[in-house]
Amino acid sequence: MLSFLRINSLWSPTFSAFSPHFSKPSYPVAFISLSSSHPIFCKSLRNPDFHQFNPYQCQSKCSNLSPQARTLHVNGSGLSIGEIHVILGPMFAGKTSSLLQRIESESCNGRKVAVIKSNKDTRYGLDSIVTHDGAKFQCMALANLSSFKQMFGADAYDELDVIGIDEAQFFEDLYDFCQEAADRDGKIVVVAGLDGDYLRLLCTM
Numbered sequence: 270m271l272s273f274l275r276i277n278s279l280w281s282p283t284f285s286a287f288s289p290h291f292s293k294p295s296y297p298v299a300f301i302s303l304s305s306s307h308p309i310f311c312k313s314l315r316n317p318d319f320h321q322f323n324p325y326q327c328q329s330k331c332s333n334l335s336p337q338a339r340t341l342h343v344n345g346s347g348l349s350i351g352e353i354h355v356i357l358g359p360m361f362a363g364k365t366s367s368l369l370q371r372i373e374s375e376s377c378n379g380r381k382v383a384v385i386k387s388n389k390d391t392r393y394g395l396d397s398i399v400t401h402d403g404a405k406f407q408c409m410a411l412a413n414l415s416s417f418k419q420m421f422g423a424d425a426y427d428e429l430d431v432i433g434i435d436e437a438q439f440f441e442d443l444y445d446f447c448q449e450a451a452d453r454d455g456k457i458v459v460v461a462g463l464d465g466d467y468l469r470l471l472c473t474m
């Protein structure tokens with residue numbers, strides 16, 4: 270059993286619901302947007318594993334959109350200014366739906382996106398994140414996040430603007446990955462995961 274997030278460290282004045290279209294979940298879901306310097310605490314996963322994946326950038330449902338390259342900002346200390354957005358809630362709350370909505374929106378805006386989920390969640394297959402009501406988006410299923418860059422390809426990774434992570438509670442290396450992706454590489458990272466386990470304890474998987 271692994272500690273996922275020290276949630277109290279995540280609450281920040283920059284809390285915001287990032288999608289103006291969000292209305293669906295019938296249960297509370299927390300949306301937390303952080304500058305990349307805010308702390309998220311998690312541990313590291315073992316046993317790298319990889320399930321077939323075709324690198325992709327966009328499964329856009331939109332058209333007639335010109336790409337908008339995201340400018341990589343660098344702050345005074347030389348860190349890239351990325352973003353970390355966190356979607357927290359219980360099962361069936363709409364976390365994956367919200368992640369998918371955000372990823373599709375970013376993709377429609379011309380951003381290059383990729384989605385990762387834990388390969389521990391096999392309920393709807395491994396090649397997609399799938400909501401409980403059937404919406405899906407192609408993803409890479411991994412045992413740990415540290416293998417993502419190599420699996421995805423270093424050049425393709427460099428071009429990515431947005432990285433979505435579903436079932437984040439299962440990734441022990443969540444903190445390290447998000448910090449590096451946002452701080453070092455200037456990515457927008459959107460993380461969706463459980464806020465607690467079946468005992469209502471802070472998520473320990």
Ligand SMILES: Nc1ncnc2c1ncn2[C@@H]1O[C@H](COP(=O)(O)OP(=O)(O)O)[C@@H](O)[C@H]1O
Pocket residue numbers: 293294295358359360361362363364365366367399400401402
């Ligand atoms: N028991 C259920 N069977 C089918 N669909 C459901 C059920 N409960 C919720 N849903 C639908 O699934 C959506 C939430 O699914 P999802 O985004 O995958 O949630 P989460 O990722 O938080 O588990 C809800 O908006 C609702 O429309």
Ligand SMILES: Cc1cn([C@H]2C[C@H](O)[C@@H](COP(=O)(O)O)O2)c(=O)[nH]c1=O
Pocket residue numbers: 359360361364365389390391436463465466467468474
């Ligand atoms: C509460 C709880 C959940 N899990 C597992 C079950 C599923 O694989 C995910 C949750 O997925 P969802 O997209 O939020 O429906 O987590 C678990 O292993 N232990 C638990 O206590």
